[in-house]
Amino acid sequence: MPRPVIRFFFDTDSRMALTRSAALLALACAAALATAPAALAQKPAKKKEKASPAPDVLYAGRPDALRFADDLAARRGLDREWVRQAIGQARFLPQVPRLMVPAPKGTPKNWAAYRARFVEPVRIRAGVRFWNEHAATLARAEREYGVPAEIIVGILGVETLYGQHMGGFRVMDALATLAFDFPAAHPRAAERQAFFQGELEQLLSLADRTGTDPFALRGSYAGAMGLGQFMPSSWVRWAVDFDGDGRIDLFQSPADAIGSVAHYFQAHGWVPGLPTHYAVAFDEARLRLPELLAPDILPTFDAAGMEARGARPLDAGGTATAPAPAAAGPLALIELQNGGAPATYVAGTRNFYVVTRYNWSSYYAMAVIDLGREVAAAR
Numbered sequence: 160m161p162r163p164v165i166r167f168f169f170d171t172d173s174r175m176a177l178t179r180s181a182a183l184l185a186l187a188c189a190a191a192l193a194t195a196p197a198a199l200a201q202k203p204a205k206k207k208e209k210a211s212p213a214p215d216v217l218y219a220g221r222p223d224a225l226r227f228a229d230d231l232a233a234r235r236g237l238d239r240e241w242v243r244q245a246i247g248q249a250r251f252l253p254q255v256p257r258l259m260v261p262a263p264k265g266t267p268k269n270w271a272a273y274r275a276r277f278v279e280p281v282r283i284r285a286g287v288r289f290w291n292e293h294a295a296t297l298a299r300a301e302r303e304y305g306v307p308a309e310i311i312v313g314i315l316g317v318e319t320l321y322g323q324h325m326g327g328f329r330v331m332d333a334l335a336t337l338a339f340d341f342p343a344a345h346p347r348a349a350e351r352q353a354f355f356q357g358e359l360e361q362l363l364s365l366a367d368r369t370g371t372d373p374f375a376l377r378g379s380y381a382g383a384m385g386l387g388q389f390m391p392s393s394w395v396r397w398a399v400d401f402d403g404d405g406r407i408d409l410f411q412s413p414a415d416a417i418g419s420v421a422h423y424f425q426a427h428g429w430v431p432g433l434p435t436h437y438a439v440a441f442d443e444a445r446l447r448l449p450e451l452l453a454p455d456i457l458p459t460f461d462a463a464g465m466e467a468r469g470a471r472p473l474d475a476g477g478t479a480t481a482p483a484p485a486a487a488g489p490l491a492l493i494e495l496q497n498g499g500a501p502a503t504y505v506a507g508t509r510n511f512y513v514v515t516r517y518n519w520s521s522y523y524a525m526a527v528i529d530l531g532r533e534v535a536a537a538r
Contacts, residue, residue, distance in 0.1 A: 219247030224339050227356065235364050245363060245373055249335035252328065255380050256342040259351070270495035270503055270522060277317050277526040278533055286312050286534035289321040289413070296401070296414045304421035305431030311420050313531030314517060318388040325386065325410065326379040334359040334382040334391075358382055361391035385409030386416035387423075397423040427516040428509060434481045435514060435528050436493065436505040437472040445469035451492040456521050458489035458509050465490055465506065472506040493521045 218224040224246050232242040290297060290312050297308035319325050338359045341352035362382070366373040378384035382391065389398060389409055398407045401418025409416050446469030451460070462472050462484040470492055472484035484490070487508050495503040505511075507521070514524040 216251040217247060218249045218251065218335055218339065221339060224249075224335070227338070231360050231363065235360070235367075237363065237367050241367070242363060245331065245366075246335060246359075248331075248374070250329070250332040251340060252332050252336045252380070255328075255333055255336045256340055258380050259337065260342050260344050261346070267498045268496040268522065269498040270525070271497050271500075273522045274526055274529060278529045282316050282320060282530060283533050283537050285321050285323070286316045286530065287537050289315065290534060290538060293413050293417060296417050300401070300417050300421040304418075304425040304429070306421040306424045306429050307531070309531030309535045310424065310435075310514070310527065311417055311531075312534050313527035313529075314420050315386055315416065316530050316534065317523070317527050318383075319386050322386045322413070322416075325377070325388070326383070327377055328380050328382075329374060330362060330376040330378045330382045330384060330391075331359075331373045333378065333380055334362060337381070355382070358391050361395055365391055365395060386413065387420045389419065389423075393423065397426055423517070424513055427513045429513050430488075430509055432481055433487060433508055433510045435511040435524075436507045437474070437484050437487070437490075439465075439492065439504050439506045440471045440473055441504075442466075442469045442471065448492075452494055454491055456491050456493060456507060456512055456515050456519075456524075458491045458507065458512055460490050460492075461485075462487065462490060462506075465492065470504070470506070493525075495522060495525060 225243055228242045228246040229239060231237065232239040290308065294308075297311060300306065300311060301308050315321050334355055337355035338352065341348055341355060345351055359382075362373055362376075365371070376384060379388060383389060384391075384394070386409060394407075394409065398409060398415065398419040399422050400407050400415060402412050402414035404412075407415055407419075409419060445467075448469075451465065451468050451470055454460075460468070465472060472487075472490060474483050482488075484506065489509065491507045491512065493505045493507045493511065495505075497503060505525075507524075511521075511524055511528075514527055515521065517527075518524070
């Protein structure tokens with residue numbers, strides 16, 4: 160039986176009918192069930208709820224979580240008891256911190272294997288169907304925001320296979336777990352924990368403004384939602400009502416998802432007409448590879464500066480109407496490791512860097528770009 164799709168949207172004309180008292184009553188009932196006899200409170204787990212295993216460990220017993228709730232309520236002007244109830248009824252998900260720990264240093268990366276996960280026949284066929292069905296909307300997004308349809312199609316394909324896999328975790332549980340129990344083993348644990356505390360705050364503020372039950376939302380283990388897997392802060396800042404129905408719905412409205420992804424890229428500096436990358440050739444006698452790789456994905460060198468260090472960007476990366484490497488602005492040498500085989504290299508432009516603002520990984524960015532190109536070619 161297909162999973163019901165949860166609707167989560169802004170109503171730009173009027174506030175949803177759900178009242179605060181009803182929301183408090185629902186949360187109070189949840190609290191009562193949490194303290195009821197086991198035979199009453201524990202229901203058989205459904206397959207789709209494997210992301211939240213029993214027994215439940217609720218954050219109602221965590222003083223630090225409730226202090227955070229009090230502070231959030233005071234700063235945002237929210238009802239204190241509603242925020243405490245919401246955070247208190249969030250569940251700790253033990254598998255989520257494990258998923259956040261990066262692979263140990265020295266673990267070989269493999270671009271060919273990574274690419275094969277996303278640029279494959281099932282996803283390409285689904286992308287062709289999606290593009291054909293929403294061709295007019297994709298064309299309008301490209302006109303209004305300057306972002307090519309193939310980039311939008313690549314994002315939605317890599318993220319959720321065009322809405323087929325949007326995640327089954329309760330977003331409240333995932334964000335609370337990462338806000339209060341982010342793994343200390345992560346190299347940037349303090350920074351990342353602060354980020355997820357901010358996302359939890361954004362989610363509850365958004366739910367309060369729209370009258371949405373925050374526990375009804377499902378998404379990834381990191382709390383991302385909808386076809387484009389927007390985090391709550393991205394939803395607030397960049398989601399748009401692209402179908403014009405007066406509300407933003409990134410779960411059930413492909414048009415809203417398309418427009419929101421395009422708006423996100425425009426806001427992060429997408430340059431219309433600029434390629435994402437160029438092929439690159441090495442002059443081994445002059446190659447200063449460590450120097451070229453030092454800035455990582457940040458565009459730093461112009462074409463002449465890159466060539467002086469032994470890496471020459473090639474026109475083949477662009478199109479007949481796109482800027483040649485010499486006129487493309489700052490570039491970054493992108494290294495994609497292939498396990499024990501030689502690495503793949505490209506010269507990334509500012510637009511390549513913009514794609515990495517969606518996910519800070521050059522492997523992710525190239526998978527998005529390649530999937531979009533393969534879908535375009537298959538059409």
